Amino acid sequence: MIGTPPPSGRRPAAFRLDDSKVRMSDDETRTPSLDEALITQALQDDEEPRLPRDASTPKTGVRFGKWLMIGLSGLVSLAIGLAIDSLIRDLFARTDWLGWLGLALVALAALGLLGLAAKELAALARVGRIDDLRDRLQQAAEADDARAASAGLKELLALYRDRPETAQGRKALAGHMREVIDGRDLVKLAERDLLSPLDLEARxxxxxxxxxxxxxxxxxxxxxxxxxxxxxxxxxxxxxxxxLYGGRPGTLGFVRLTRQVVTHLAVTGGMAAGDSLASQVLGHGLAARLSARLGEGVINGLLTARIGIAAIAVCRPAPFVAGRGPTISEFMGELISSSEKAEKAASASQKRDQTARE
Incomplete structure (x- = not known):
């Protein structure tokens, strides 16, 4: 790290690193003002020169695709409205009571649509709050910030206040919040006392x-x-x-969660890791004990478990601090044992059938 040379016309001055006039900057070409000092990253001799950040930032322009979607959705809405209007007019032309019945049904449908929209928006907001809570607790644990951890854990307690199965854990955590002053330890205690039963059920x-x-x-x-x-x-x-973790997603919230799970898998490389691990184990003796079909079933089961692990990481309202969370190795032994039992049961059934025929 180096300080940017002072601009011409300004005398050299000394600054403390915690001074409010000291600024961090990624732009080495920026000229500091007369009352500030800039700290920039110096290039080493073996480092490649970097382009400005704007070079990789997408430029905002006219989004024709967005215009297309707005126009098409508007046309569809107008078509549905005109169709309903024509239907109501036809009903009134036949007889008045049919027209009023049609209007009542339209009002009922509109009320249901508004309720459904409100429910979906509430579900989206709830999923967003869980994501935000997990990020804040992660930051509080990393910074050992007791105040931020307490604020986040209060929201966590509020999230589970209507869940009778969490009553004991909520009581224990509330007591810890009055006694423990370390932010990281508070998050660990929440994981142990409140979330561990939910983690066990998730597994x-x-x-x-x-x-x-x-x-x-x-x-x-x-x-x-x-x-x-x-x-x-x-x-x-x-x-x-x-x-299980309190999200209760609607349709749109479920789509968002699914996208987050897929993104988590892509970021962590989970699918490739699961497939590699399964292939390695199958190649070291499991294929000799199971049929090819059951071996394929084990691989599919392991990949499903990997998706479940990613879903736990996305749906859980707090990060794993005390431990790493579930791993694919924990599921492998039980899956292999289950497949071997199924193989033995199938073989015994075939032998009984063959004996009965004879």
Whole structure:
């Protein structure tokens, strides 16, 4: 780090690093004013010169796609409104009571649409609050900020105040908040006392989903059935985990959560890691004990478990501070054991059938 040379016409001056006049800047070409000092990043001899940040920032311009969507949605709305207006006029032309009945039904539909929109907006806001709460608790734990941690944990207690199964954990955490002064320790205690039962149930949800995917793909005769089963189980797991952790997403909130889970997998490389780990284990002896079909089911189950782990990270209202959270290795042993039992049960059933025929 170097200080930017003073502009011409200004005498050299000394500044403390905590002085409000000291500024950090990524732009080495910026000239400081007469009453400030700039600190910029110096290039090492072996470093490549960097382009300005504007070079990689998308320029805002006319968004024709947005215009297209607004125009099409407006036309569809007008078409629906004109169709309803024509229907009401036809009903009144036939008889008055049919027209009034049609108006009442339109009013009922409009009321339902407003209620549905309000519910979706509330669900989106709730999912957004959980994301914001997790980020703030993460920052509080990293900075060991007791005040920020207490504020975030109060919101966490409010999130679960209507959940009877969290009563004991909420009581314990409220007591810790009056006694513990370290922000990071408060977040750890919340994870242990309040969230650990929910984490245990989340692991059961992911494990059961992975087992179902593993067994269905092992016995299914068609690839399309496999695909539909995996898709259904993954979406169902994401929704159940969100409800478990207090999200209760609507349709739009569920779409947002699904996108976040996919983004989390892309950022962490989870799918590739899960596939590599599964292939490695299968190549070191599991393939010799299981049939090819059951081995494929185990891989699908492991990938489903990886998606569940990503969903836990996205839906959980607090970060994992005391531990790393669930890992794919925790699910692997149980999935392999379940597949081996299914293989033995299938073999025993085939032997009984063969004996009965003889």
């Amino acid at each position: 059961r949800i992911v494990m059961n989903s992975a087992k179902r995917v593993s067994l269905v793909t092992a016995v299914s005769p068609r690839a399309l059935v496999d695909l539909l089963a995996v898709l259904y189980e993954n979406l169902r797991t994401v929704r159940r985990l969100s409800i």
